[in-house]
Amino acid sequence: MKKATYKTLALTASLLAAVVAPGHAAEEGGEAHHAIEHQTWSFGGFTGQFDKAQLQRGFQVYKEVCSACHGLKHLSFRNLAEPGGPEFPEASVKALAAEWPNRITDGPDDSGKMFERPAKLSDPILGPYKNDKEARAAQNGALPPDLSLIAKARSVHNEAFWPKHVLLMARDIVKGYQEGGPDYIYALMTGYKEPPAGVTVAEGMHYNVAFPSKQLAMPPPLADDVVAYEDGTPTKVANYAQDVSAFLAWAADPSLNARKRIGWQVLLYLLITTTLLYFAKKRIWSKIGH
Amino acid sequence: MANHESTYEPKSAVAKWFDERLPVARLMHGQFVDFPTPRNLNYLWTFGGILTFCLAAQILTGVVLAMHYQPSATGAFDSIEHIRRNVNYGWMIRNMHAVGASMFFIAVYAHIFRGLYYGSYKAPREVLWIIGVLIFLVMMATAFMGYTLPWGQMSFWGATVITNLFSSLDGIVSGLGTAIVEWLWGGYSVSGTTLNRFFSLHYLLPFVIAGLVVLHIWALHVAGQNNPAGLDIKTKSDSVPMHPYATSKDAVGLFAFLLLFAWFVFFLPDYLGHSDNYIEANPLVTPPHIVPEWYFLPFYAILRAIPSKLGGVIAMFGSIVVLVFVPWLDTSRVRSAKYRPIFKWFFWFFVFTCLALGYLGAMPAEGVYVFWARIFTVLYFAFFLLAMPIIGIIETPKRLPQSITESVLGGGKSGVAAGATSAPERR
Numbered sequence: 001m002k003k004a005t006y007k008t009l010a011l012t013a014s015l016l017a018a019v020v021a022p023g024h025a026a027e028e029g030g031e032a033h034h035a036i037e038h039q040t041w042s043f044g045g046f047t048g049q050f051d052k053a054q055l056q057r058g059f060q061v062y063k064e065v066c067s068a069c070h071g072l073k074h075l076s077f078r079n080l081a082e083p084g085g086p087e088f089p090e091a092s093v094k095a096l097a098a099e100w101p102n103r104i105t106d107g108p109d110d111s112g113k114m115f116e117r118p119a120k121l122s123d124p125i126l127g128p129y130k131n132d133k134e135a136r137a138a139q140n141g142a143l144p145p146d147l148s149l150i151a152k153a154r155s156v157h158n159e160a161f162w163p164k165h166v167l168l169m170a171r172d173i174v175k176g177y178q179e180g181g182p183d184y185i186y187a188l189m190t191g192y193k194e195p196p197a198g199v200t201v202a203e204g205m206h207y208n209v210a211f212p213s214k215q216l217a218m219p220p221p222l223a224d225d226v227v228a229y230e231d232g233t234p235t236k237v238a239n240y241a242q243d244v245s246a247f248l249a250w251a252a253d254p255s256l257n258a259r260k261r262i263g264w265q266v267l268l269y270l271l272i273t274t275t276l277l278y279f280a281k282k283r284i285w286s287k288i289g290h
Numbered sequence: 291m292a293n294h295e296s297t298y299e300p301k302s303a304v305a306k307w308f309d310e311r312l313p314v315a316r317l318m319h320g321q322f323v324d325f326p327t328p329r330n331l332n333y334l335w336t337f338g339g340i341l342t343f344c345l346a347a348q349i350l351t352g353v354v355l356a357m358h359y360q361p362s363a364t365g366a367f368d369s370i371e372h373i374r375r376n377v378n379y380g381w382m383i384r385n386m387h388a389v390g391a392s393m394f395f396i397a398v399y400a401h402i403f404r405g406l407y408y409g410s411y412k413a414p415r416e417v418l419w420i421i422g423v424l425i426f427l428v429m430m431a432t433a434f435m436g437y438t439l440p441w442g443q444m445s446f447w448g449a450t451v452i453t454n455l456f457s458s459l460d461g462i463v464s465g466l467g468t469a470i471v472e473w474l475w476g477g478y479s480v481s482g483t484t485l486n487r488f489f490s491l492h493y494l495l496p497f498v499i500a501g502l503v504v505l506h507i508w509a510l511h512v513a514g515q516n517n518p519a520g521l522d523i524k525t526k527s528d529s530v531p532m533h534p535y536a537t538s539k540d541a542v543g544l545f546a547f548l549l550l551f552a553w554f555v556f557f558l559p560d561y562l563g564h565s566d567n568y569i570e571a572n573p574l575v576t577p578p579h580i581v582p583e584w585y586f587l588p589f590y591a592i593l594r595a596i597p598s599k600l601g602g603v604i605a606m607f608g609s610i611v612v613l614v615f616v617p618w619l620d621t622s623r624v625r626s627a628k629y630r631p632i633f634k635w636f637f638w639f640f641v642f643t644c645l646a647l648g649y650l651g652a653m654p655a656e657g658v659y660v661f662w663a664r665i666f667t668v669l670y671f672a673f674f675l676l677a678m679p680i681i682g683i684i685e686t687p688k689r690l691p692q693s694i695t696e697s698v699l700g701g702g703k704s705g706v707a708a709g710a711t712s713a714p715e716r717r
Binding site for chain 1: 329368371374375381382385530534535538539541542545546548549552553555556557558559560561565566568569578649698699
């Protein structure tokens with residue numbers, strides 16, 4: 001019993017040492033993969049929460065830049081006013097919905113015809129295209145994906161060869177790393193570079209070091225000073241990229257704040273109960289030799 | 291243990307009246323309260339209770355999810371998002387169910403490896419073990435179909451790859467495999483029809499598992515529990531009543547396990563899944579790497595290690611079916627690896643083999659990975675087909691304690707005779 005405990009402790013300690021020891025998944029990128037750096041996020045790890053001001057700025061970037069091509073169909077306008085998100089005042093979200101250029105197709109009306117109307121709080125945040133075909137026709141064959149889940153649908157892959165692979169895995173579990181999506185989006189937003197010598201970029205494509213095939217149809221969406229921030233945050237590409245990545249992380253996981261808050265309460269309860277049960281068990285078993 | 295008499299005494303007139311007509315309380319008391327449990331069980335024996343909890347939790351969360359889920363090709367993906375975003379605490383129920391599947395497998399693997407290490411499959415527990423293998427198989431089928439339901443890219447392509455395995459039967463009888471695959475799909479490709487029937491079966495199979503679990507526990511209570519010493523209960527001092535001894539230990543094990551469970555549900559809900567499953571299923575776009583859930587990876591590695599498709603399928607199913615024969619493949623008369631100096635090493639190497647296969651299953655099937663997958667596939671089967679029978683014959687086991695009591699209290703302090711009057715009776 002005691003011996004087993006020491007063994008477990010030793011194992012845990014060596015595992016922790018391996019985890020804490022510097023090692024960056026980013027450095028491990030294979031030849032084909034660009035190293036995607038882990039960023040620092042307010043909502044990262046297991047204590048992180050979204051930064052309301054950042055989400056508001058991120059939405060501004062989405063609205064003024066991304067929404068020209070991309071929708072957020074799994075989000076409703078009302079979500080923008082709900083707790084744990086950008087928390088815009090409801091009145092301004094109502095106004096925003098009413099002015100949203102991509103209107104809602106409704107109907108049929110009494111004459112049997114479909115009609116368009118302005119969006120309400122309960123309506124989804126639509127992109128400019130009615131369907132994928134229309135999008136491709138307008139975008140030279142490329143399809144701008146819906147962004148509601150993009151931060152969950154992308155991640156940073158652990159490319160390390162084992163046994164380092166296993167150690168990085170353990171590190172991610174211990175640190176509660178779930179921010180691969182925003183890390184990737186940030187890398188993509190800031191990854192537009194001049195193609196290296198010898199690489200020919202296909203017509204209508206753009207060179208980006210973070211994109212898996214290095215060439216993507218989306219032109220660089222951000223440039224310094226394209227969005228006018230009102231809170232004094234520098235209007236640089238890096239700031240825009242940070243903010244819009246954070247906003248998309250929220251869009252994909254709007255319950256994150258509540259999840260982590262409840263998570264700590266649950267863990268605390270379980271920790272106390274486990275301890276009590278352990279001492280109860282010790283007491284019960286103390287009556288007999290074991 | 292089968293002849294163990296319940297000491298149940300009805301405490302009220304109603305209870306007495308009921309006991310004379312349907313002695314359920316008597317049965318439960320006899321099997322789960324005063325049932326004799328070996329006094330030397332360690333925490334690895336708490337996984338049985340943990341697994342029962344996992345099954346109950348999956349059924350409970352699953353029933354709630356089914357109230358909001360739409361099993362159709364056009365509605366499934368959106369309905370999961372509806373659950374995550376609009377249903378009250380839907381995100382929590384969904385995380386518990388998705389993470390719960392992984393936790394179920396963590397527990398079942400701990401349970402199976404424990405059985406292998408301590409020889410829990412040996413006489414008289416062969417039927418108990420085989421029912422366990424059946425439960426494992428049905429669990430795998432349930433998990434596989436469950437993973438299809440969110441209708442993401444990995445759902446769709448995972449289902450396509452795995453159902454297509456049956457087409458390899460064309461190599462035996464021409465047209466047979468294709469016919470089976472089309473029958474499974476309900477069409478000529480994986481479609482909404484397939485999703486619909488997978489949902490139906492995914493809801494049904496957990497209840498089949500529950501039935502098998504009843505048989506598993508029944509068989510367990512006929513033979514009695516194995517234990518770290520691998521000895522039978524011979525005297526009264528070898529055992530303690532299940533309650534409060536085993537139950538108090540089970541409770542600690544379960545809550546410690548729940549800590550891990552909660553860690554993933556609340557802080558790493560998507561860690562055990564694949565990010566591609568947040569992209570809606572698209573039959574026209576194949577993901578670059580199709581990988582199954584982590585708990586299938588060792589078997590997936592075995593499947594891909596064999597150059598022929600039919601051979602791969604046979605090897606993969608064989609890697610599970612071989613477990614059925616373990617009680618007869620192991621020729622040693624000693625149950626517990628604690629007293630088996632050679633087998634012990636082979637056991638740990640087998641654990642390593644399974645982990646290595648898991649890693650290789652996650653890697654692309656190319657180059658050096660295929661080479662190592664082949665080596666470890668051979669080692670996997672060699673453990674069962676060569677190591678188990680041969681070691682049992684050539685190995686000299688360590689001296690076994692006279693009794694469970696001696697293994698706990700040590701030979702000096704207590705022999706069988708002293709143990710016979712020892713503690714449990716004094717409680």
